[in-house]
Amino acid sequence: MININQINEVIGKGPFQDNWESLSRYSVPSWYKKAKFGIFIHWGVYSVPAYGNEWYPREMYLKDSARRDRQDVSMFDYHIQTYGPQHEFGYKDFIPMFKAEKFDPVAWASLFSRAGARYVMPVAEHHDGFQMYDSQLSPWNAAKMGPQRDIIGALKEAVQEKGMKFALSSHRAENWWFYDGGMTFHSDVQDDSFRGLYGPAQPRDPEWTIHGEGPDEAFLTDWLLRTCELVDLYQPSIVWFDWWIMNVRFKPYLKKFAAYYYNRAAERGTEVAINYKLDAYMHGTAVFDIERGQLNGIRPELWQTDTSVARNSWSHSVNNQYKEPADIICDLIDIVSKNGCLLLNVGPKADGTIPQEDESILLAIGNWLAVNGEGIYDTTHWKIYGEGPTQSGEEMHTEGKRGAYTDEDIRFTFKEGTLYAFVMKLPPSGTVMIRSLSTSSRHFRSVITSVNTLDGSLPLDWTVSDEGLRIDVSSLALTPYPTGFKIGME
Incomplete structure (x- = not known):
């Protein structure tokens, strides 16, 4: 002892x-x-x-x-x-x-x-x-x-x-x-x-x-x-x-x-x-x-958010109020873009089985990461975490105060000379505009050589101007989940 x-x-x-x-x-x-x-x-x-x-x-x-x-x-x-x-x-x-x-x-x-x-x-x-x-x-x-x-x-x-x-x-x-x-x-x-x-x-x-x-x-x-x-x-x-x-x-x-x-x-x-x-x-x-909170900007040192699949409880409860998996994935992206990790909680039943709701959320996240994980794992933060109107709370228990992510919310990660941009919600207009990558941006002076979805399934048309990087996403199906783009640069 x-x-x-x-x-x-x-x-x-x-x-x-x-x-x-x-x-x-x-x-x-x-x-x-x-x-x-x-x-x-x-x-x-x-x-x-x-x-x-x-x-x-x-x-x-x-x-x-x-x-x-x-x-x-x-x-x-x-x-x-x-x-x-x-x-x-x-x-x-x-x-x-x-x-x-x-x-x-x-x-x-x-x-x-x-x-x-x-x-x-x-x-x-x-x-x-x-x-x-x-x-x-x-x-x-x-x-x-x-x-x-x-x-x-x-x-x-x-x-x-x-x-x-x-x-x-x-x-x-x-x-x-x-x-x-x-x-x-x-x-x-x-x-x-x-x-x-x-x-x-x-x-x-x-x-x-x-x-x-x-x-x-x-x-x-x-x-x-x-x-x-x-x-x-x-x-x-x-x-x-x-x-x-x-x-x-x-x-x-x-x-x-x-x-x-x-x-x-x-x-x-x-x-x-x-x-x-x-x-x-x-x-x-x-x-x-x-x-149950995040940060509004990049923290130079690694940090972590711990939160749960349910809003009201960390353990299994008969009346758990579950989050949507797409919302959790958006939070994961936001946290990683700011140099953080997400620790996501589940609550098994007393007999040792994991509730179907918990399991479904985890599998949805896993399916998304199977396609988009390249832009999450092993990455670092970029010069800025992203752009868009949605801000996170800076203290504990502030996640419920954050508004829903919009089609203007974009988050960045970076790895081995590649920039990853995650659009939290595809716009119905069929066009994504990433303003931080404009020719007049104070954050970006590189030359973009390629733009692809992370699944690489469809060729995309794109242009760069003083307004930003414009990506034609009209060929992509609208989804409740964030969409990841892989941006090659010189």
Whole structure:
């Protein structure tokens, strides 16, 4: 079982020390810069009630909660109506119902590969405190309860067999306060027998991040041990953290974890990354991530958006509000044009099957990437990300505020002397005008030698003037999906 002395020993012997100066020597993996598209998976005990979202274990204890998430009945009331009073049926009682009897990691990996993903990231532990792996630090895990199977280990093997990178997320930090609404239920959350699942259940105070109040040393040490255990058990290529590690008390432990993780990777000769939100990690020491949001411009350093196929939930829910695959593809293009990656989440059912809606979206994305992936994978950003009226939000949870992409929205990527231009929506006029490539453009001074669709199926007529690059697309069928053009230059 891992301990603090072992962690300190690895840090002491490795190239990275637990301070920002040393960690600033970190370099983003080359494979990550090329990958562009990954799959996130929210699956756990919360998938059993499948109501509202993955915050069900918290909301089921909050009588006055305002979170309804497109449901007619609050999660608190729904729980009573469906399972009985919380003091008689607590969240722990869902665990025996979480059997994962149809979980097929090989089928999952095959689907993700067909979707065009280059990396796969299941949730190792969510806020609820239930680990999806065979941990030596807590019995509240999928190998010892519920499925009685090392879910993470089985999925890792299948994912790597398909040639994709394997990553993990930890949401453990939020367990400090996640069940605070259940502190009035003495036979459940307050029972010390279940403390290993429910955690400290301390009051949630949004000011903790600013004033430094929050987790005690015991909780923070346990957090560090759990994350380092994940590194040693599964050697993930990415470790993703949710937002609450922003709490200032985590800072020494964040540095210690990064040094340990990066040193372990150096021992194996592998390239790894940490995903963080807000300013949890110092600039240049890890990879910045925006939840359900994008950027308005190019970021010189690699970044990532994490979002879900459903608007209202990360986990499977009976009333999930699904996005259109064409919209997700547009977001993928926009993110890549700004030097980012898209981490797209799906939510399997409790039995281990992936809902048909999730699967259909993934396959639609995969079909599009099979034709257009040349302009996505292994590319870099160009001088500008694109043109057109549609702007993205710059903060978390702003994706719903962005308007629909138009036929004037065009995004660029670049690779090996070739410019790729993606028209988010073909215009009904039959003519695409790319104004950034005009003879009078301040961005472009090259000579265009060829213009083709990425599938290369039809010859295109095109001209360049001081107005822009005009492409005759009247021979192309109108489609809800973006259309990619390959532009040769001298």
